[in-house]
Amino acid sequence: MNATAADVALPRLLSGFAEGGMAQLDRHLALHGPLPSATALPGDALVELAERAKLRGRGGAGFPAATKMRAVNASRGRAIVLANGCESEPMSAKDALLLGELPHLVLDGAALAARAVGAELVIVAYEGPNSDARPSLEHALKQRRAAGVDAVRFELFAAAEAFLTGQETSLVAQINGGAPRPTFIPPRPTARGVRRRPTLVQNVETLSHLALIARHGAEWYAGVGSEEEPGSTLVTLLGAVNAPGVYEVECGAALQPLFAAAGGLRGPLGGLLVGGYFGSWLPAALAPALELSDAGLRRHDAAIGCGVVVALPAGACPVAETVRVAIYLASETANQCGPCVHGSAAIARTLHAIAQGTAETGALADLARWTASLPGRGACHLPDGLSHFVATALRTFPDAFADHARHGPCEACSAPELLRIPPPSGPRR
Amino acid sequence: MKIRVNPITCQAHGLCAELFPEWIRLDEWGYPIINPETIPRVLQAHARRAADACPTLALLLERE
Numbered sequence: 451m452n453a454t455a456a457d458v459a460l461p462r463l464l465s466g467f468a469e470g471g472m473a474q475l476d477r478h479l480a481l482h483g484p485l486p487s488a489t490a491l492p493g494d495a496l497v498e499l500a501e502r503a504k505l506r507g508r509g510g511a512g513f514p515a516a517t518k519m520r521a522v523n524a525s526r527g528r529a530i531v532l533a534n535g536c537e538s539e540p541m542s543a544k545d546a547l548l549l550g551e552l553p554h555l556v557l558d559g560a561a562l563a564a565r566a567v568g569a570e571l572v573i574v575a576y577e578g579p580n581s582d583a584r585p586s587l588e589h590a591l592k593q594r595r596a597a598g599v600d601a602v603r604f605e606l607f608a609a610a611e612a613f614l615t616g617q618e619t620s621l622v623a624q625i626n627g628g629a630p631r632p633t634f635i636p637p638r639p640t641a642r643g644v645r646r647r648p649t650l651v652q653n654v655e656t657l658s659h660l661a662l663i664a665r666h667g668a669e670w671y672a673g674v675g676s677e678e679e680p681g682s683t684l685v686t687l688l689g690a691v692n693a694p695g696v697y698e699v700e701c702g703a704a705l706q707p708l709f710a711a712a713g714g715l716r717g718p719l720g721g722l723l724v725g726g727y728f729g730s731w732l733p734a735a736l737a738p739a740l741e742l743s744d745a746g747l748r749r750h751d752a753a754i755g756c757g758v759v760v761a762l763p764a765g766a767c768p769v770a771e772t773v774r775v776a777i778y779l780a781s782e783t784a785n786q787c788g789p790c791v792h793g794s795a796a797i798a799r800t801l802h803a804i805a806q807g808t809a810e811t812g813a814l815a816d817l818a819r820w821t822a823s824l825p826g827r828g829a830c831h832l833p834d835g836l837s838h839f840v841a842t843a844l845r846t847f848p849d850a851f852a853d854h855a856r857h858g859p860c861e862a863c864s865a866p867e868l869l870r871i872p873p874p875s876g877p878r879r
Numbered sequence: 880m881k882i883r884v885n886p887i888t889c890q891a892h893g894l895c896a897e898l899f900p901e902w903i904r905l906d907e908w909g910y911p912i913i914n915p916e917t918i919p920r921v922l923q924a925h926a927r928r929a930a931d932a933c934p935t936l937a938l939l940l941e942r943e
Contacts, residue, residue: 634885787886792908823912829887 459674461698462682463658466552472586475593478554485558486664488565488601496566497523500660502668504680508544509534509616509653510728510756512744515660518650521640522567525648529567531602532625532644533560535654536577536609536616539726540778540870541758544684544696548654549576549583553590557604559657562664564602567650573625574654575607577615584608611872613727613782617830618651620784631784632830655684655757675701679744683754689723689761689868690716702743709737709761718764721846723869725755727775728835731768731846737761751842760869767862769854771869772843773798773805778871779836789827793820794836801840804851807858814851817844880918881941882926884911888937895938899929917943 466473466481473481491499501516522529533556537545548556560572576583587606594600609615610630619633622643643649652660659681663671672680679701685708688694692713699708705722709715719734724742730752732740740746742754762768780798783790797820803809804817821837821844828834844851854860882902884895891909901922902914918926930938 634887788889788891788908788910789886789906792910793906823906826915827886827910827912829885 460682460700462662462674463548463552463555463655463684464696464698466555467547472551472553472589473555475554475590475597475599478552482555482558482662483665485562485599485661491565491664493565493568496562496660496664499663499668500566503659503663503671504678505656505659505663505671506679507653508655508659508683508757510539510725512753512755515652515656518640518652519563519566521638522648522650525641527647529564529569529648529650530644531560531564531567531569531572532621532639532649532651533563533572533574533654533657534616534618534621534651535583536575536621537756538577538613538616539728539756539758540613540872541686541688541726541760542756543686544757545654546576546581546583547684547696548658549574549581550586552658553583553586554594555658555661556654557587557590557594557600558661558664559652559654559659560604561600561602562660563650563652563657567648569602569650571603571605573605573607573644575609575616575621575625577609578611579608581608613779614784614830614832620830621651622649629784631786632828634829676743678702683757685742685754685757685759687712687759687761690719690763691761692716699742702741702746705737705740705742705759708742708759715761716763719761720764720766721762721768723758723760723762724752726758726760727779727839727869728831729753729755729758730838730842731772732842733846734762734764762868765862766865766868767850767860768843768847769805769850769860770863770865771867772840772847773801774867774871775869776801776836776840779832779839783832784830787828787833789824790833793824793827793833796820797824797836797840804855805859805863807854807856809855813855814844817841880923880926881915881943882913882918882930883939883941884913885937885939886910888935889933890935890937892934894932894934895929898932899925902926903929 497519505515507513535549615630639649675681722732777798780794821841824837825834896903896905
């Protein structure tokens with residue numbers, strides 16, 4: 451990897467990261483400096499700044515942050531900011547890292563977001579009652595109260611442990627006292643969300659970027675990345691690399707330097723999963739030239755999503771990995787929408803039969819039909835994500851699926867699991 | 880005008896596909912697959928009839 455200006459400029463978000471504990475307020479302020487005051491950087495200027503920086507959501511959908519802020523500002527009523535730290539995606543680790551190690555960056559960004567939409571209340575949501583996030587957030591908030599840095603009130607919310615817990619409307623529903631289930635849109639949370647008030651839901655990484663953009667400006671932010679996608683982003687890199695973990699890369703970065711930063715590959719590559727469980731399987735042959743940019747990934751019908759990249763080792767079985775994740779995703783349905791309840795189960799069941807070599811003829815055609823007809827037909831994107839995950843697996847590993855359909859499980863099927871599935875959290879209604 | 884279904888409310892009664900087959904067909908579990916395009920004026924009365932007939936009021940007509 452050549453030492454370019456961009457390499458020197460990174461890490462940004464992770465610059466405050468140090469082994470052995472969260473970044474305390476004094477260290478955080480010494481590193482990044484204080485936040486600009488509301489006089490120096492009022493709310494409307496912040497929205498414009500987010501727009502000029504082309505800041506986009508890092509929760510998976512990549513929605514422009516400024517557009518969301520404007521939608522909240524166009525709604526009637528006092529707004530609420532909801533900092534979404536519910537990772538949900540089992541393979542992603544970046545949001546937990548930010549909440550646990552760099553909470554002041556998240557809280558800075560949330561306070562700024564509150565300024566941008568005129569909110570007095572920020573709710574920080576994290577996944578799971580036993581998460582490491584809570585003590586770190588509580589400690590950080592105590593430090594901030596003592597130092598008097600915030601003009602807003604913070605509340606913490608422990609969200610349910612489920613794949614759909616961080617889905618925007620599902621998170622809002624939980625905070626409002628309901629079950630962790632997505633709701634139908636309209637209304638969008640920007641119009642009616644927490645406590646029926648206009649709610650700005652932003653991923654905690656998005657907010658962390660806002661915290662630095664507010665201090666250093668949109669031009670600084672664009673000092674790395676491309677013109678279309680300025681700035682940096684967090685990637686959770688897993689699988690056949692020597693040092694799996696969370697890495698900060700410039701937006702649109704190439705895959706190879708990322709592998710190099712992670713100590714290189716441990717062996718030959720069997721395939722790639724880009725974007726996590728709502729993402730896409732890609733053939734290993736694409737890896738040498740792959741760019742993790744919007745355009746570079748769109749060319750292969752993929753997107754960076756929540757920033758998870760998994761390097762599948764050549765020895766692993768893509769069929770076994772795909773089937774386990776498909777069964778998990780199907781089991782995480784909120785049981786609300788018919789096409790998802792029936793379609794997801796049918797996909798998982800049929801894939802399982804193919805992997806066992808017990809599928810009936812026509813199983814692959816069934817899968818092709820379901821994965822094409824399910825997207826867009828649920829209240830949330832679970833059927834879309836599952837369909838795409840499975841369709842890209844079938845497309846990327848056609849021989850492996852055909853072999854399993856004919857001969858049943860392969861030797862690698864019983865190898866240790868690569869893609870992580872959370873333990874069942876017990877029956878949900 | 881476009882027609883959309885609230886998938887949470889829909890209970891697969893299937894009346895919509897009977898009343899408006901030009902735009903709505905059912906999947907193998909009885910849930911509607913709806914043409915996302917703009918409904919031509921001549922068919923809009925059918926769209927209204929289908930929306931009115933839905934027992935769970937799951938169909939939404941959206942003006943553009």
